[in-house]
Amino acid sequence: MSLLTVENLTKKYGAKTVVDHISFEFGHNKCIALIGPNGAGKTTTLRTLAGLLKPTEGAIQFESMKANQDLRGMIGYLPQYPAFHSWMTGREFLIYSGKLAKLSKEVAAKRADELLHEVGISKEARDERISRYSGGMKQRLGIAQAIIHQPKLLILDEPVASLDPLGRRDVLVLMEKLKQDMTILFSTHILNDAEEVSDELILLNQGHIIESGSLSELRKKYQTTVFELQVEDDINSYQDKIDALQSISSTKIERNMMFITVSDINHAREEILAVATEENWPITTFSINQASLEDMFMRVVKS
Amino acid sequence: MQWMTLFQKELLENWRNKKWIWVPLVIILLSIMDPITTYYLPQIIDSVGGMEGAVFELPEYAPADVMMMSLAQLSMLGVLVIVLISMGTIAGERKSGISELVLVKPVSYLNYITAKWVAYLVLVWVSLFLGLLVSWYYINLLFGNLSFGDLMITVLFYGIWLTLVVSLSIFYNTLVKSAGLVVFFTILTIMVMSITTNIFNHVLDWSPNNLSGYIIEAIKVGEVSNDLMITGVVTIGISILLVLLSGQIFKHKEMA
Numbered sequence: 001m002s003l004l005t006v007e008n009l010t011k012k013y014g015a016k017t018v019v020d021h022i023s024f025e026f027g028h029n030k031c032i033a034l035i036g037p038n039g040a041g042k043t044t045t046l047r048t049l050a051g052l053l054k055p056t057e058g059a060i061q062f063e064s065m066k067a068n069q070d071l072r073g074m075i076g077y078l079p080q081y082p083a084f085h086s087w088m089t090g091r092e093f094l095i096y097s098g099k100l101a102k103l104s105k106e107v108a109a110k111r112a113d114e115l116l117h118e119v120g121i122s123k124e125a126r127d128e129r130i131s132r133y134s135g136g137m138k139q140r141l142g143i144a145q146a147i148i149h150q151p152k153l154l155i156l157d158e159p160v161a162s163l164d165p166l167g168r169r170d171v172l173v174l175m176e177k178l179k180q181d182m183t184i185l186f187s188t189h190i191l192n193d194a195e196e197v198s199d200e201l202i203l204l205n206q207g208h209i210i211e212s213g214s215l216s217e218l219r220k221k222y223q224t225t226v227f228e229l230q231v232e233d234d235i236n237s238y239q240d241k242i243d244a245l246q247s248i249s250s251t252k253i254e255r256n257m258m259f260i261t262v263s264d265i266n267h268a269r270e271e272i273l274a275v276a277t278e279e280n281w282p283i284t285t286f287s288i289n290q291a292s293l294e295d296m297f298m299r300v301v302k303s
Numbered sequence: 304m305q306w307m308t309l310f311q312k313e314l315l316e317n318w319r320n321k322k323w324i325w326v327p328l329v330i331i332l333l334s335i336m337d338p339i340t341t342y343y344l345p346q347i348i349d350s351v352g353g354m355e356g357a358v359f360e361l362p363e364y365a366p367a368d369v370m371m372m373s374l375a376q377l378s379m380l381g382v383l384v385i386v387l388i389s390m391g392t393i394a395g396e397r398k399s400g401i402s403e404l405v406l407v408k409p410v411s412y413l414n415y416i417t418a419k420w421v422a423y424l425v426l427v428w429v430s431l432f433l434g435l436l437v438s439w440y441y442i443n444l445l446f447g448n449l450s451f452g453d454l455m456i457t458v459l460f461y462g463i464w465l466t467l468v469v470s471l472s473i474f475y476n477t478l479v480k481s482a483g484l485v486v487f488f489t490i491l492t493i494m495v496m497s498i499t500t501n502i503f504n505h506v507l508d509w510s511p512n513n514l515s516g517y518i519i520e521a522i523k524v525g526e527v528s529n530d531l532m533i534t535g536v537v538t539i540g541i542s543i544l545l546v547l548l549s550g551q552i553f554k555h556k557e558m559a
Binding site for chain 1: 312
């Protein structure tokens with residue numbers, strides 16, 4: 001059975017449709033990445049699911065509950081820019097969050113201590129005011145408050161966007177760990193992160209879902225092979241010759257490197273190497289790359 | 304209980320940001336300013352050189368009149384202080400995004416609002432009691448006898464008026480996101496109410512704005528009139544209505 005089923009979810013602000021009839025569902029203990037460029041409607045979708053916005057149209061159903069019920073007890077949510085009561089200490093804030101989620105005082109305190117340890121907020125920092133926390137510590141505290149009541153679904157809006165590489169790594173490792181106990185739905189525009197932790201992807205652009213599925217499915221579907229070619233002299237003078245080859249679908253040049261998209265790897269390799277040997281091209285780099293998620297994303301979004 | 308959690312948080316917040324210290328102090332200052340300056344006015348005039356030849360006939364004030372001076376100060380600056388301390392309680396939290404983290408938990412909207420309402424009422428009532436208590440002490444010392452019962456009547460009914468002020472502020476807090484606008488609308492509403500009460504004096508016997516007038520009457524006569532009682536009840540009614548309405552508005556409004 002699905003954990004969450006979303007049907008024809010639509011959100012309009014006046015005449016502007018930010019999310020346009022999107023439908024998707026996912027099961028338990030998955031990690032789903034919502035990806036898309038800025039302004040695609042990711043945050044609006046997540047906030048609607050978290051119950052902060054009311055859908056203009058459509059149904060959100062959680063397990064076997066009735067559609068569009070108050071789901072806040074089952075969901076943990078971390079906004080993109082979480083704001084805290086900065087006059088509280090980290091520990092106080094977690095206990096406060098836990099009690100709001102209807103945990104008893106004792107349970108909330110116990111969970112708070114566990115989580116502070118789990119997300120890696122040091123013993124000294126626990127009893128410091130949040131106003132003194134760094135960005136990374138706030139983000140980790142944000143995740144801790146979102147899971148204090150052990151929700152079935154954790155919604156994270158751009159959880160790593162504002163972090164330095166070290167902080168990013170910490171949060172990704174934490175997500176990897178959390179996904180054993182709950183379903184995580186998170187948005188990002190950093191595709192590497194999505195690739196790293198998610199099982200499924202939903203690609204959103206201009207309020208529409210343009211593609212969704214598991215990572216391997218999408219890979220297969222959009223798989224292309226790209227050769228990278230660099231030469232000692234001006235690469236532009238070689239473009240026409242490559243384009244003329246039969247097995248080449250397209251070429252583009254960026255920073256003195258030619259990217260050659262091909263349909264048939266073996267055939268293309270033979271052809272390119274043949275012409276290169278014949279004309280004695282001063283090649284410095286010639287390599288084969290599988291298309292990354294990023295290329296796929298660019299193609300899907302542009303088409 | 305969730306409500307207690309929210310309420311305790313408000314009390315703690317107002318303690319940590321020192322509202323529990325400065326608000327009572329300001330209200331005490333406002334309450335005793337006029338009684339004391341009025342009493343010492345002759346000496347003050349003398350000490351700044353006096354006015355040669357001019358003879359001042361300073362009226363003799365009855366204790367009730369002096370209490371009215373205290374209330375007059377509170378009605379101007381006191382109300383302003385109350386609106387200023389409560390202006391951002393919801394609007395500010397929504398603007399900064401803190402309310403997102405709170406309201407994404409299974410928090411009842413009415414609990415969220417009433418916890419804040421009660422927390423500010425406790426602060427305002429305690430401050431008012433302390434302010435008028437000190438004022439009462441000086442009035443007894445400098446102007447003559449005013450019974451403790453009279454003080455309690457004043458605190459009780461004037462507190463009801465300030466309850467309405469807090470309720471108005473909370474109400475506008477749920478309507479608009481900007482703390483500045485909350486102040487503007489609250490003060491505007493109080494002014495419009497005051498003008499309307501003055502113009503339609505003959506029909507609006509129970510307008511909340513009449514409370515101070517009835518209070519002074521009551522402590523002069525030494526008896527709580529029906530008008531005062533009914534006006535008090537009407538004012539409480541309007542306050543509760545405003546808070547319930549705020550809850551409804553908040554429920555149907557998006558937190559974004």
